[in-house]
Amino acid sequence: MDAIVGRIKVVKCAPKRQPCPHCGQEGRRKGYLPSRFVVDVEPGGGICTIELRIAEYRATCGCCKTFRSCPPPDAVDVEPWATYSNRVRDLVIGRLIEDNLPVDRLLHSLHRDFRLKLSEGYVYQCLEWKVGQVNMAEYRQWTQEQFSGTMCLDELHLGHRTLLMATDPIADVVLGFALVSRNDHDHMRSFLNNLKTHGFQPKIVISDGSPLYPALIEELWPEAKHQLCVFHLLKEINTDILDAFRRLRREAFPKSQSKGKRGRPSKARAKAQKWAKRQAERSKFVWDHRYLIVTAPEKMSDEDHANWSKMMHYVPGLKQLRRFALEVRGVLDPTISRAQAWHRFRKLQGNGKYRKDVDLRRALQKLRREKFAKAIEYLAWTHRTKIRTNNHVERMNRVIRLKEKVRYGWRKRRSVVRFLVLSLDGMRQRQHAEPPEPKKRLQRRRKRKLGP
Numbered sequence: 001m002d003a004i005v006g007r008i009k010v011v012k013c014a015p016k017r018q019p020c021p022h023c024g025q026e027g028r029r030k031g032y033l034p035s036r037f038v039v040d041v042e043p044g045g046g047i048c049t050i051e052l053r054i055a056e057y058r059a060t061c062g063c064c065k066t067f068r069s070c071p072p073p074d075a076v077d078v079e080p081w082a083t084y085s086n087r088v089r090d091l092v093i094g095r096l097i098e099d100n101l102p103v104d105r106l107l108h109s110l111h112r113d114f115r116l117k118l119s120e121g122y123v124y125q126c127l128e129w130k131v132g133q134v135n136m137a138e139y140r141q142w143t144q145e146q147f148s149g150t151m152c153l154d155e156l157h158l159g160h161r162t163l164l165m166a167t168d169p170i171a172d173v174v175l176g177f178a179l180v181s182r183n184d185h186d187h188m189r190s191f192l193n194n195l196k197t198h199g200f201q202p203k204i205v206i207s208d209g210s211p212l213y214p215a216l217i218e219e220l221w222p223e224a225k226h227q228l229c230v231f232h233l234l235k236e237i238n239t240d241i242l243d244a245f246r247r248l249r250r251e252a253f254p255k256s257q258s259k260g261k262r263g264r265p266s267k268a269r270a271k272a273q274k275w276a277k278r279q280a281e282r283s284k285f286v287w288d289h290r291y292l293i294v295t296a297p298e299k300m301s302d303e304d305h306a307n308w309s310k311m312m313h314y315v316p317g318l319k320q321l322r323r324f325a326l327e328v329r330g331v332l333d334p335t336i337s338r339a340q341a342w343h344r345f346r347k348l349q350g351n352g353k354y355r356k357d358v359d360l361r362r363a364l365q366k367l368r369r370e371k372f373a374k375a376i377e378y379l380a381w382t383h384r385t386k387i388r389t390n391n392h393v394e395r396m397n398r399v400i401r402l403k404e405k406v407r408y409g410w411r412k413r414r415s416v417v418r419f420l421v422l423s424l425d426g427m428r429q430r431q432h433a434e435p436p437e438p439k440k441r442l443q444r445r446r447k448r449k450l451g452p
Helices: 086-098 103-114 120-131 136-146 185-197 213-220 230-252 267-288 302-314 318-331 338-349 352-356 358-366 369-375 391-407 413-431
Strands: 008-013 017-019 026-032 036-041 047-058 066-068 150-158 161-168 173-180 204-207 225-228
Touching: 017 047, 026 066, 036 086, 086 103, 086 120, 086 413, 103 120, 120 413, 136 173, 136 413, 150 391, 161 185, 161 391, 161 413, 173 185, 173 413, 185 213, 204 213, 213 225, 225 230, 225 369, 230 267, 230 318, 230 358, 230 369, 267 302, 302 318, 318 338, 318 352, 318 358, 352 358, 391 413
Parallel strands: 008 047, 150 204, 204 225
Antiparallel strands: 017 026, 026 047, 036 047, 047 066, 150 161, 161 173
């Protein structure tokens, strides 16, 4: 602290006798110490300086020879030998975690609003101090009590590190995470084994199409069902449909190689140029509306239906691609039974027209029998829509990415881990806090004018 900030408040804590901070046995006052100044935040939002008048005491126990008095928390909440109170530290953590400010902008905002000249090292000290208050054993016990038996797994790449995360989509909690240096089989095994050691025995595990999960899930939880994310499966199939769309578009609108001669074009050449321009416009229209091939019918407007009719007129082969996309969606429909899903699957795989197309045949290979059995596992469970995809853990990863995106200067692993712990604990507190009571509306009474 360079200078005294704000008004000065005096807090005296120097009685004749003071209990030992270790055992509680009282000691006699030895002498007064020089005043100590601490910067604090006032309830109204201002900054003030607290002058602490403390004393040194001679211990009568075997814990230590002498000790110093500490002011009560209701007077000022401050750590031993600290220059700023804990309210200032909470202010720093609030702007770091809740406001998502990077370190440099955080320091600038505190200097602008409160004239506090803090260092970057102090921000890391506040981070370490706040993490020390989080009880991870209590958090782990709380997650075990909230665990519903459903587990979502996913990984997130943060620079040169990988964040492995497990969540519960039904209870809406984060079960655990691990920040590893490489996304490989050994690190994934260690992460899942730690979850098993902590007492998590899932009934169903949801993951994407990564090859890291199937063998490990079968090894660690042999009785658990494995659900493949339907969203990722449809994304892979839509990639093949888009490849077929590109091929049909190139066949319908081939590019002319000849540029033509210089000078005024002839009538035949002008007609050909006009036709080429029209074909280019049609090709661009088909490309801009390619999303209509895989769009669900209930989500299409009247304008979308008109555009799709125009696309089929330009490229008739797109009708087969849309029929294939709708049949794939029908196979993975969450409103049908397992028997209906298998019936539609056999009908889809036995279609000879789809087998003749190179790209659609490759898409059918991605929807093979073993993979399809894991993709429709959700049909046997109550919460179909929540366990159909791993969107829950994807959303959690997206929140962490947005929070950590502005702090790529944090190269040390401990800083990233502390930030993740505080972020997840803050989300848990905000999510499971009691909702505020609704404000009572003031009933306005209309004044009636009484006649004579």
